[in-house]
Amino acid sequence: MTVSCGVVYPELSAVELSEWVAVLVSDAPTPELDPPTTPPTDSFAAALDSLHRTLAHQDPLKIADDLPHELRARAMPPERARWVARDLVIRGCHRNVVALGMAMLGAVGDHRDRELLLLLGALDDLARYACDALARTQPDPDRAIFELARRVDGRGRIQTVQRLRGCADSEIKAWLLREGFRNSISDGLLAHIAAETGELGAALLDPDVDDALLDAAGGILEALTSHDVSAPDIRSYPDARSVLDRYADLVDRRLEVSGRSTIPRLRCLYAVDRMLNQQQVQLDWPAEEVRRLAERYAELLTRPAWSELVRTELQSGEGQCAFNQALDCAQVIGVEAYPVVLTHLEREPRNRYAWNWAIRNTPLDGVDALIELAERVLPLDEMACGPGSTGSLAGSGRIDESILQRLLLMLRCGTVGSGLRLIETGLFSSSPRSRRTALRVLSRWPAQHVPVAARAAVVAAARVEPEEKLRAEMLTFTGGIPTEVVSITDGAGVIDVRGESDKSGWYSQSLLYLGGCAAALDTADYAGSVGRLVARAPDRPVRPDGLDNLRELTTTGRIAADLADTLEPLLNLLSNGTYELRGPEPISDPLRVRYDDQPADSWWPPKFAWYVIDPAPDDPKPFYPVNEDLITPTEPWPPTDSTTIDRYRRLIREGGRPALITLRAGGDNIYSGFILDGHHKLAAYLLEDVTPRVIRIARLDPHPFDSGELRRRFSDPAIQELKWLLQWLDRRGR
Structure with missing residues (x-):
């Protein structure tokens, strides 16, 4: 149930809603005008308004599919029932009311409701309900859904095109190939439908394949190679090999005849080449067939026309989309694009893709120039x-x-x-x-x-x-906030942290060593987004004894000297190198802990929150960081020494702010790192709901680690979870 403004609204099933509608329809006036006018009786108007208010608090996804069947099972005057459904659609002031009114029209409406459904179905989040109603009420459902599909672009495009799977209409099939698979979410979600229903193979066999169709075919093939886990990919397309052959023939012929091509074709060639030669998708095709296709596409990419094409598109300045697609191809064929990108940003300072590219590819000695450009434009x-x-x-x-x-x-x-x-x-x-x-x-x-x-x-x-x-x-x-940089030249090497980070700090790794053994890993997962993984070694190394000397500092949270002098007992345990010391400072509020038994629907942590990640031994934990800070315990979490925790709780209630100490690899690494000291204090902060204080140590010159170190330390199941990181490390090693 839902409570709004003190009113309780029950959650209705499709059966309960259909019974309510049946009672309401029995009292409805005989409609004389369309669209409906104000109902003639006050009692009926009150009942109808009550239905509007109640439906505003229902979830259409839970009942819309079953509602048409339940409504048809009840004998209702058809025109009166349609009158009520249209009233919900036309007068509805809440999305849920309109959606359920559309679902009702699917049962009690007819061909007269086509324009109304098309009008409101053009709103992307209502397209699903309009599509279902059109399919049930129109004499030509495929054409009606086709008309709706052309009006939407996002989730609505996906939902409508999926209803066109297997359609035999030649105009619709041609549209699917040339345009229908494109959407603002992922072309890969509809590429398979376009290829099969649109009969891509047969279309490419036509002797007069035009440029628009050839470019669209490239978009479909590129999307099919993307391996979108939520949709069938090229492995599920029976005609894939023959279509790849035919596409290569057509592109080759265009190059030989005119010496010119287009960026969409280059993008397709590269996507297919990457799939075949880098084996990003496990194909069950004959090995000889894969090798032949791989050689064919690799050879096509060597043609000199591509470099000239990319340079021309980068210089033409014909809109952001064309520029961005050319920029995406520049590195593939070895075209130097950085100066052109800076010039483009002078003209098009709102091009987000170009800014991301420039930030990612700016060398250290070019940072000041890029910042100056950003401030200017x-x-x-x-x-x-x-x-x-x-x-x-x-x-x-x-x-x-x-x-x-x-x-x-x-x-x-x-x-x-x-x-x-x-x-x-x-x-x-x-x-x-x-x-x-x-x-x-x-x-x-x-x-x-x-x-x-x-x-x-x-x-x-x-x-x-x-x-x-x-x-x-x-x-x-x-x-x-105290910040110091120190160089350690005579460290014991009992504690070490290895890894590296890009300039953004998001793609970073930290591998903690205690007593010469790899103890814990915090890393980007390198799976294509900003996801991260935290892993703990199968056995937890012994805590270095020297950390006990820090208890006085972390108990009071007060610093009477330089950080380097205060932290000297810890610094003596570190490996030689350069370190940044910072703090004490508050951790962002609020702090949250992710436990292993946390329900699946709370996978995302609270926005802008610190949180603690503590994976089980040899069982990497994947997650998506919402904020730039997380901390990883190096001792069993949560701690079980209630006496020590209670002592710190009393100290915190009395105004004390004991400090945690964390360690990470890289000054650009934006994640807080491993807790070297302060597990009981952190637990006390959590129980008292007080923002903790932390001293952060970052090694500024960490040694990178290689894939062999991880393979030696973790078991095969854990290594499988780390596969994308290992591939990245192997490529970097080459």
Whole structure:
């Protein structure tokens, strides 16, 4: 049930709703006008309004499929029933009401409702219900659904095209091949339907295949090779090999005749070549057939026409889409694109894809130049729209919030003092992540290099900052969070951390060694997104004795000397190298812990939250980080020494703030790392619901590790979970 404004609304089944409608319809007036006018009786109007209010609190997905059957099972005056259904659709003020009205029309409507269903079905989240109703009420359901499919683009396009599977209409089949498979979510979801229902193989055998069809065929084949786990791919397409052969023949012939081609064809060739030669998809085709096709597509990619095509498209400046597709192909065929991208961004500063590409490919000595370009061409006033605002960053042609954040992260690799306008923009961004990142960039700078204007901007940002902990960090910024860099030349090597990170900090790894044994791993999963994996070795190494000397520091949370002097007992245990020491500082609020028995529907952690990841031994835990911080225990979690936890709880209640100490690999690694000391304190903080304090140690020059270290330490099941990381490590090693 649902409670709204003190009113309880029961959750209805399809049977209960159909019974209610049957009673209501029996009292409905005989419709004289269409669309319906105001009902003539007050009692009927009240009953109908009650139905509207109740349906607004129902989940259409739970009852829409069964509702038409239940309605047909009840003898109702057809015109009166249609009158009520149309009233729900036309007067409905809530999506759920309109959706269920459409479901009712599927049972009691007729051909007269076509235009109404097409009109409202063009709203993407209502397309499913309109499609079902059109299929049940129209004399030509395929044509009606086809008309709706052309009006939608996202999930609605997917749902309508799926209903056209097996259609025999020649116009619809041609549309599926040329346009119908494209959608704003993933072309791979519809490519298989387009290839089979549209008879791609037969279409390509036509002696007069036009350029538009050839490019669309390339889009279908590219999508079929993408291995979208939620849809059939090229392995499920019976004509795949003959179509690949025919497509290669057609592209080859076009190149020989005119010496010219298109970017969509190049993208298809590369996608197929990658599938065949890199074996990203396990094919059950004859090995000789795979080898022959692989050689054919690899040879086509060597043609000199492609380089000229990509250079021409990059220089033409004919819209962002064409430029981005050419840019995507530039690295494939070895075309130097970086200078062209910078020039393009001067003309098209709102091209998000180009900004992402530039950030990803900027060398360290080019960071300052890219930051200067961003400050010159980006609409910074528009981007500084303030906390709590949706701002003007979203939507077509807008600058994605992630671009601002990634540029701010790049400032950590730039010259101290550069990018001040970008930092001020970040401080007033709508995203807490960007505001926090901007503040952390300033916090890394030596105090003497922070201009007065930047400190004033932090004070102004604090006045409007809605997040309590971030506001507190801003207000204490002028005092500064202690940050030091130390070089260890005579360390015992009892504790070591290895790994590396890209400039963004998202694709990073940290492998913790205790006593010479790999103990825990925190890494990007390298599976194609921003997912991460945390793994613990089969046996937990013994905690180094020297860590006990830190208990006084982590109990009081107060520092009476430099961080390096205070942490000397720990630093003496580390391997030789350069380390950044930072803190104590608050962990972002709130802190959450993910337990193994957490229900599946809570897989995503709370937004902008720290959380603790503690996998079982030899059982890697995958997850998607919502914020840039997580911590990994190095001792059994949660701790069981209730006496020690209670002691820290009393200390926290009395105002003490004991500090955790964490270690990670890489200054660019944006994840907090492994807990070296403070497990009981962390548990006490959680029980007291108080934000913990942490001292972060980051090794700035970590040694990378190789795949062999992981294979020696983890079992085969765990290695299977780490397969994408291992492939990345193997490629890097070559």
